[in-house]
Amino acid sequence: MKVKVIMNPVAGRGRALKAKPQILKALLEYDVELHLEETKGINHATEIARQAVRAGFDLIVVAGGDGTINQVVNGMGEERIPLGVIGCGTGNDFARALGMPADPVAAVRQIMGGVTRQIDLCRVNQSYFVSSVGVGFDGEVAFHTNQGFRWIRGKAAYLCSVFKTLFSYRPRRIKLTIDGLVMEFNSLLVAVTNSPTYGGGLKINPEARINDGLFDVCAVQYMSKPEILACLPLLFPGWHRSLKKVRMMKGRNITLESNESFYYQVDGEILTDKTLRFSLIPRALAVKGAQVEPAGGFDFAAEKPARVQEA
Known part of the structure; x- marks a missing residue:
């Protein structure tokens, strides 16, 4: 088996780099042809993944955070090469949704000894994502997290950014359409996610x-500062x-529109736009070692009746 490891050395304050010897040692316990490459800048992981697909690797393992995984998935596109995830980032929400252990060595063993599960592949505009998109307040919180609180990890970094954003956030009028249901409201945030956290x-x-x-989808109307804190x-x-x-709410085809540009985060990476269009390819991403329950009998061909409502 040819295994490509894509490692982000700065993810999680260098957590992956610190664990590099243990990760390599654990992988070499298996009968694999191992190639490791470290990312050197923005979107480098996308290019490495694209080259790994062309080179015929059997498994691509990511050691990094949600942002690095996002880049790798965008490099893989809709190829069915299995992905392995070692959560070494700030939040690691996607690794958590997959049931991956926090310990990198345990994660390697779960990947190499585990089965391959098919999960949904999500898309917003022209890019794929795996975990979440947050619009409005959430996007600005992620912006402040990346700009000033990367030295703090997990919930603490998020909460520090929340308090900073409280004093600068301005609500925007948005139009949210979910499978034909239309809502217009002054928004605090809209979170469109594939994972629970x-x-x-x-x-x-x-x-x-x-x-x-x-x-x-979690859609929140604008709240005052005391309401947000409560x-x-x-x-x-x-x-x-x-x-x-x-x-x-739940849905398959979602559009979010505003007359003003807004910040939004895609798996922790920050962008701006006025319109977001979401689509989903059911069970199109293969993940090795994922511990998720098999999907139920959802009928992907079924269509919900159109409804229109203003809020």
Whole structure:
């Protein structure tokens, strides 16, 4: 078996680089032809993955965070080469959704000894993503996390950025369409996810499953600063779902539009736009070692009736 390891040496404050000797030693316990390459800049992981596909590798293993995994998946496209994930980033929400251990050596053993599962491959505009897209407040929080709090990991980094964003965020009017259901509202945030958590474990869409053929959406109307501070603790256990200004939905085809540009995060990477179009390819991404329940009998050919509603 030819195995390509794509390692981001700066992910998670150098966590992958520190674990490099142990990762290599663990992989070499198996009968593999091993090639490791470290990323050297933005989107380098995409190019490495693209070359690995052309070179005929049997398995691509990513040692990095959600952003590195995102780049690799965009380099692989819709190729069915199995992916292995060693979560070494700041949040590691995708690795968590896959049931991967936090310990890198344990993750290697789960990948190499595990079966291959098919999960959903998500797309926003022209790019693939694996875990989450957050628009509005969430996008600006991710922006501040990347700009000023990368030395802190997980939920702590997210919370520091939340407090910074509180004093600068301005609500935007958005139009959100989910399988024909149309909503217009002044937004605090909209999170479209394939996995249940983001921000290092915050349960934004607790019922999300990465292989059910559906996006999970959390849409939140604008709140005042005191309301945000009061509701923030509810994110940890996922109790925000019962709030009056929060709406939880599922769908397959989603469009989000605004007259003003907004920040949004895609697997932790920050972009700006006015329109986002989401689509999903059910169970199109092969992941080796993933511990996920087999998908149920969802009928991908079924269509929901169109409904229109303003909020």
